[in-house]
Amino acid sequence: MTKVDDAVRALTGTRFVALTGAGISTDSGIPDYRGPDSPPRNPMTYQQFIGDEAFRRHYWARNHVGWRHMHRTRPNAGHRALVRLEERGLLAGTITQNVDLLHQEAGARNVIDLHGRYDRVVCLSCSQVVSRALLAERLDALNPGFAESAGAVGDIEIAPDADAVISATSHFRPAPCDSCGGVLKPEIVYFGENVPRARVEAAYAMVDDADALLVAGSSLTVMSGLRFVKRAARDGKPVVIVNRGVTRGDAHATVKVDGGTSTVLPELAERLPARGAAPR
Numbered sequence: 001m002t003k004v005d006d007a008v009r010a011l012t013g014t015r016f017v018a019l020t021g022a023g024i025s026t027d028s029g030i031p032d033y034r035g036p037d038s039p040p041r042n043p044m045t046y047q048q049f050i051g052d053e054a055f056r057r058h059y060w061a062r063n064h065v066g067w068r069h070m071h072r073t074r075p076n077a078g079h080r081a082l083v084r085l086e087e088r089g090l091l092a093g094t095i096t097q098n099v100d101l102l103h104q105e106a107g108a109r110n111v112i113d114l115h116g117r118y119d120r121v122v123c124l125s126c127s128q129v130v131s132r133a134l135l136a137e138r139l140d141a142l143n144p145g146f147a148e149s150a151g152a153v154g155d156i157e158i159a160p161d162a163d164a165v166i167s168a169t170s171h172f173r174p175a176p177c178d179s180c181g182g183v184l185k186p187e188i189v190y191f192g193e194n195v196p197r198a199r200v201e202a203a204y205a206m207v208d209d210a211d212a213l214l215v216a217g218s219s220l221t222v223m224s225g226l227r228f229v230k231r232a233a234r235d236g237k238p239v240v241i242v243n244r245g246v247t248r249g250d251a252h253a254t255v256k257v258d259g260g261t262s263t264v265l266p267e268l269a270e271r272l273p274a275r276g277a278a279p280r
């Protein structure tokens with residue numbers, strides 16, 4: 001009896017929700033800042049971004065160089081397995097802590113981007129939302145040649161992270177909101193910032209409507225994800241966790257599979273029977 005056998009058994013007959021984190025995207029080349037193999041990082045906080053203009057300049061300089069790498073990333077076997085489960089009606093929807101949109105790119109239909117998405121920018125004064133691609137054109141115009149000359153940065157600045165150092169960002173010119181001149185911020189939830197209430201409620205509703213919860217590739221370090229595990233466990237629903245290494249939700253797990261999502265999720269998708277049928 002393997003752990004995957006247990007996971008198949010726990011999820012058989014249920015319509016479940018997936019909660020995903022950075023671990024599902026590492027095989028697409030997006031670094032997991034909290035994984036067991038990751039160097040310790042010092043996450044940038046919302047307060048730093050709001051309160052420090054120099055910090056903001058540095059952030060936008062790195063983001064301007066790094067964000068375009070996101071276009072080169074592709075969904076992996078883990079994302080695709082979840083799509084197959086959704087198409088078969090076994091997976092009701094996905095709550096993701098990732099901002100990379102790889103679930104949607106793989107074909108997932110019902111996705112809640114809990115921590116926002118990398119392809120949008122919001123004005124902190126007037127709340128106008130613009131696409132990151134449009135902002136890139138404006139940043140290029142304000143900082144001709146910067147993105148090209150900064151090719152040695154070599155770090156994807158998508159996850160809010162303050163550690164990596166690049167020089168020559170002090171002359172970078174961030175773009176203000178073109179409607180009101182306010183401060184622009186990626187539409188990403190930072191450390192120290194709350195997930196918008198309506199989004200949290202939508203995610204709770206998705207969990208409440210489902211029979212079980214499958215956590216895939218998250219160490220559940222932050223409460224923004226852990227609370228859905230607690231909710232499902234409180235209601236007596238099976239909680240299956242697939243992750244490399246320990247998670248903060250392990251005590252609530254019905255089954256814990258210590259493994260990578262790219263291998264375990266395809267196996268689950270292969271073996272989970274149609275609802276009403278016996279497990280394979």
Ligand SMILES: [Zn+2]
Pocket residue numbers: 123124125126127128177178179180181182
């Ligand atoms: Zn504005």
